[in-house]
Amino acid sequence: MNMLKTEPANLRANRAPDIPSFRVLGVRVNSVQIPEVIQILEQWIRERDRARYVAVTGMHGVSISREDPQFRKVLDDADLVVADGMPLVWIGRWRGHQQMKRRACGPELFETFCRETGSKYRHFFYGGAPGVADLVARSLQERHRIQIAGTYCPPFRPLTEDEEAEVQAIVAAAAPDILWVGLSTPKQEKWMYEHRDRIQVPVMLGVGAAFDMSCGRLKRAPEWMCEHGFEWFFRLVIEPERLWRRYFVNGSKFVWAVCVEDVVPRMFHRSIGNATSPSSVKQELS
Numbered sequence: 001m002n003m004l005k006t007e008p009a010n011l012r013a014n015r016a017p018d019i020p021s022f023r024v025l026g027v028r029v030n031s032v033q034i035p036e037v038i039q040i041l042e043q044w045i046r047e048r049d050r051a052r053y054v055a056v057t058g059m060h061g062v063s064i065s066r067e068d069p070q071f072r073k074v075l076d077d078a079d080l081v082v083a084d085g086m087p088l089v090w091i092g093r094w095r096g097h098q099q100m101k102r103r104a105c106g107p108e109l110f111e112t113f114c115r116e117t118g119s120k121y122r123h124f125f126y127g128g129a130p131g132v133a134d135l136v137a138r139s140l141q142e143r144h145r146i147q148i149a150g151t152y153c154p155p156f157r158p159l160t161e162d163e164e165a166e167v168q169a170i171v172a173a174a175a176p177d178i179l180w181v182g183l184s185t186p187k188q189e190k191w192m193y194e195h196r197d198r199i200q201v202p203v204m205l206g207v208g209a210a211f212d213m214s215c216g217r218l219k220r221a222p223e224w225m226c227e228h229g230f231e232w233f234f235r236l237v238i239e240p241e242r243l244w245r246r247y248f249v250n251g252s253k254f255v256w257a258v259c260v261e262d263v264v265p266r267m268f269h270r271s272i273g274n275a276t277s278p279s280s281v282k283q284e285l286s
Helices: 009-013 034-047 059-067 069-077 086-094 106-120 132-144 161-174 187-195 210-214 223-227 231-238 240-275 278-285
Strands: 021-024 027-030 052-057 080-083 122-127 147-152 178-182 203-206
Touching: 021 086, 027 059, 027 069, 027 086, 034 052, 034 080, 034 106, 034 203, 052 059, 052 069, 052 187, 059 069, 059 086, 069 187, 080 086, 086 240, 106 132, 106 203, 106 210, 122 132, 122 161, 132 147, 132 178, 132 210, 147 161, 178 187, 178 210, 187 203
Parallel strands: 027 080, 052 080, 052 203, 122 147, 122 178, 178 203
Antiparallel strands: 021 027
């Protein structure tokens, strides 16, 4: 299976040309908020010209991409990369993208899209523990009147060829407008990349733990913690064994790399620029 299949140059060149973005350690992040993301998704659903996928990533995803070239390729080819974490929002603001007031986290984007679009679209849910996708679908249908196209809970192993064919047939028969992928990073992003030419759906989004949060299996942090960049601490307390490495090891690597590769060089060049500005030179010559 060739995960690094090259996409036609015209499609890569035309990907989200009008959506502002910046780079964090080489990874493109689009400076969009949830209302804008919803508008973009609805436009893509109307166009239905090809399968597109959205990577909802944060500090963890950027950190993984530095050690996994395959995953870096997946993020580079995403049609939209949104900031699922305050560190990326803070970097975006520092780069001049002041419109980034809040992050576009997966669970909130997931819930907001379903609430605001209601019964307009057909939704397919892929991922989660056994029974979770069905539970999420029913919950969202009761609360937001969404149309359920289908669900599929994959096993915790690579699918066989027959199972792959079955998934593609199920999705094709369901004819969804949007497919939500509830796997962990980087598994969900790689799955969308691999299936973008196999799955018949206008839009795919990887939303991580949104399935568990939506149906109440996993508690969300209080809003004030989410808005001020402390949700990581809340989740770490709830799931320490699974998340300690993500936040302490990968988080530390991320902060160090941003300082060394971005913050310090920019501050240095700014200092050099100020020192060699015309006013500074005039003062030195007088």
